[in-house]
Amino acid sequence: MMRNIALMQSRVTALGATLRPHVKTSKCIEVGRLQRDAGARGITVSTLKEADAFFAAGFDDITYAVGIAPQKLDRVLALRRAGCRLTVLVDSLAGAQAVVDKGRTDQHAFDVLIEVDTDGHRSGVGPDDDLLIDIGEILRQGGATLAGVLTHAGSSYGLSTPAALQAMAEQERAGCVRAATRLRAAGLPCPVVSVGSTPTALSAQSLDGVTEVRAGVYVFFDLVMANVGVCAPQDIALSVLTTVIGHQPDKGWAITDAGWMAMSRDRGTQAQQRDYGYGAVCDAAGTLLDDLVVSGANQEHGIVARRDGTADPDIVRRFPVGTRLRILPNHACATATQFDAYHVRDADGTTQVWHRFHGW
Structure with missing residues (x-):
């Protein structure tokens, strides 16, 4: 940031x-x-x-x-x-x-x-x-x-x-x-x-x-800006921290507890050259896992799957239940407004909580 x-x-x-x-x-x-x-x-x-x-x-x-x-x-x-x-x-x-x-x-x-x-x-x-x-x-x-x-x-x-x-x-x-x-x-x-x-x-x-x-x-x-070309995904400062809560092994899915209520329904990258679904997937440290996206979302469930649509046979081993992932947003404004506060991480690993507000 x-x-x-x-x-x-x-x-x-x-x-x-x-x-x-x-x-x-x-x-x-x-x-x-x-x-x-x-x-x-x-x-x-x-x-x-x-x-x-x-x-x-x-x-x-x-x-x-x-x-x-x-x-x-x-x-x-x-x-x-x-x-x-x-x-x-x-x-x-x-x-x-x-x-x-x-x-x-x-x-x-x-x-x-x-x-x-x-x-x-x-x-x-x-x-x-x-x-x-x-x-x-x-x-x-x-x-x-x-x-x-x-x-x-x-x-x-x-x-x-x-x-x-x-x-x-x-x-x-x-x-x-x-x-x-x-x-x-x-x-x-x-x-x-x-x-x-x-x-x-x-x-x-x-x-x-x-x-x-x-x-x-x-x-x-955000990812829309990355597709526009004015930043790279690695420049995105905002992410949603989520947890793997289950799997659909036959489909190659990992299920997380961040659905569209966390990410928003904004699918701004859908019409761009690279569709990130409901968000790009990173590990807990913020390293982009470029083969994955949040391909689908319900209210409180997100589906992490391969970007190319093929089933990942190794999904359970890669992301056991309890694994933390970070999801980069399509539209930072829309995702941020789903939350009351930011957990702000400094370079030395310390974390602060900064509140945000809502309404008109």
């Missing part, structure tokens, strides 16, 4: 931008502190629960990178009046108007970013769309301050070559910078130009015009 944190921080710093890590992956104060200590400035959250918890722990510069629902503005206002520099996100006239109306009613100016769609993946306004300027015009009517633009190249998760990733990183950068340039040309402020996903952050060759980068899953990495 510490290597992963240092890798991302050094790369973003070298490209001249600020790193604002996304804490939705860890949802853990101790992890956030390590990222801050490494040089991160501010954090990104996906829920107001994260904003509440991190602000209470001393993090006061927070971007809520999900389009703001009007019903949540009271919570946002309470955090801001308590001293949290919480920035919200809009990508529609209705959303912008709701923020402005709330700000006027409560005599407060919310900091607002406009979400820009640079890859057709999810939310946002096209960088060349007239709607971008229209939203900016609403935000300068009072009750809000236009803080800048934000984009997320989520389609990078579907790529797998350095050339494609570099091209997507440049598309993300150029589109967001173009949106900022258009706002400024219209006489609207745009101090923040925020981009980011783990694949593009680790692939960008230039961040000219960008002020900050947001990325989250890099802190642990």
Whole structure:
């Protein structure tokens, strides 16, 4: 984990931008502190629960990178009046108007970013769309301050070559910078130009015009990221410790006590070049057993089997009942959220317990 944190921080710093890590992956104060200590400035959250918890722990510069629902503005206002520099996100006239109306009613100016769609993946306004300027015009009517633009190249998760990733990183950068340039040309402020996903952050060759980068899953990495090509399975810092509880010798299966309730139902590698089932299998020390995957899962049972589908005649001897294994996750965010805490192992073998939180 510490290597992963240092890798991302050094790369973003070298490209001249600020790193604002996304804490939705860890949802853990101790992890956030390590990222801050490494040089991160501010954090990104996906829920107001994260904003509440991190602000209470001393993090006061927070971007809520999900389009703001009007019903949540009271919570946002309470955090801001308590001293949290919480920035919200809009990508529609209705959303912008709701923020402005709330700000006027409560005599407060919310900091607002406009979400820009640079890859057709999810939310946002096209960088060349007239709607971008229209939203900016609403935000300068009072009750809000236009803080800048934000984009997320989520389609990078579907790529797998350095050339494609570099091209997507440049598309993300150029589109967001173009949106900022258009706002400024219209006489609207745009101090923040925020981009980011783990694949593009680790692939960008230039961040000219960008002020900050947001990325989250890099802190642990996962099998989807390994298939994308921005890490190796050995770089994955998160694993689920499980125990062999039985066998199906004829089928070549070892049965464990970690099913989809432990690993999550996320099968993100299924559509990639290497399908890891419900997770990759390591021994208790973390050494990858590359011939095995968790091929199937019930609620509390996992099936460890050969990746190629053939039965392992030696499965009982290899993994007697009581054997501990570590399972690497397809999607670190989804697997981590199944648990209340991390058991954190240092290089010298000592273990600490770091709690994480849930909810919205």
